[in-house]
Amino acid sequence: MSTSTQSLTAPTAEAFLERFFSSALATAELMSAYLGDRLGWYADLAAHPASTADQLARRTGTNARYAREWLEMQSAYGILEADTASAPVTFTLPAGPAEVLLNHTSLAYLGALPRMFAASFRHLPELLDAYRHGGGVSWARLGADARESQSALNRPWFDTRLAPALARVADLHRPLGRPGARVLDVGCGGGWSTIALARAYPGATFVGIDPDAESVVMAKANAAALAVTDQTTFVTADGTTAPAHGPFDLAFAFECLHDMSDPVSVLSAIRESLAPGGRLVVMDEAVSYEFDGPANELDRFMYAASLFVCLPDGMSSDTPSAGTGTVLRPSTLTRYADRAGFGEPRVLPIEDFSFFRFYELIPR
Incomplete structure (x- = not known):
């Protein structure tokens, strides 16, 4: 995490609008990570690369329609990689995000952070x-x-x-x-x-x-x-x-x-x-x-x-x-x-x- 000080004084309406919308996206990303953590979706994807929504839902005992929406959202945010050439689409959790989200021994681990805000x-x-x-x-x-x-x-x-x-x-x-x-x-x-x-x-x-x-x-x-x-x-x-x-x-x-x-x-x-x-x-x-x-x-x-x-x-x-x-x-x-x-x-x-x-x- 950067500790640099950014100028946050007197933004224009347009600049603040852009920043505030970015904050909304970041909040949504954080809380979607809470779902991936608590529902076991991240852990399952780490163990089973190139999974479909139906496969993920079946293995984790969750609803396939919600799983597909979450998978697509995670791909839209650049967390998961989606193979859109396959039918149905498959999703993979890359090594970098996996370390941050799942590796409890890594100094880069932040996977449990969303739980604090959810609480x-x-x-x-x-x-x-x-x-x-x-x-x-x-x-x-x-x-x-x-x-x-x-x-x-x-x-x-x-x-x-x-x-x-x-x-x-x-x-x-x-x-x-x-x-x-x-x-x-x-x-x-x-x-x-x-x-x-x-x-x-x-x-x-x-x-x-x-x-x-x-x-x-x-x-x-x-x-x-x-x-x-x-x-x-x-x-x-x-x-x-x-x-x-x-x-x-x-x-x-x-x-x-x-x-x-x-x-x-x-x-x-x-x-x-x-x-x-x-x-x-x-x-x-x-x-x-x-x-x-x-x-x-x-x-x-x-x-x-x-x-x-x-x-x-x-x-x-x-x-x-x-x-x-x-x-x-x-x-x-x-x-x-x-x-x-x-x-x-x-x-x-x-x-x-x-x-x-x-x-x-x-x-x-």
């Missing part, structure tokens, strides 16, 4: 009410599409890049590699961050905490599948319970702080759970340092995630919410860290790690 759009009436009166829609309400999307999108980065990235930071590699080290993973979701670290550091034990019970179920199943249950414990709990599971030599909060209704209380609890010399690493979106109107693609995407998913989740709490949102700027994190008893966050020298920036927080 939100399913709750548009509730979101409209929240936008008018306050409140929000919780992660639990967003359901399987949202939790599975986030878990699947982060997994290839955690699997292949997380341990090597941390190994290059001596202050993190050293405690992780110490025999008997205890490590906390707050907001662990589907557990892929915890599992990746457990596999890389077999002498350490890890506690993953997440308030979403279904995510914890996923994490336990994933840990069992990769044989790291002896090193990992997953708990359904709020981050404020961290001291009850400590002390920890190191703590992590991967892409979750901006979702929390009371991030300062969670940061304070993590600080209390740390053993002497312990530190916290926060991984969050690598957005611009300040708001300045027209923004790069990353900031624009994060505002979309914030408006439709993360901010409503953080605002859904029964108690007053910090209302952080996905666009967590370094100045905001610095303010939260100071109130929680940490020194000024230090940006770690970890680059080109998806959309993320890593911060080190050390107790004062």
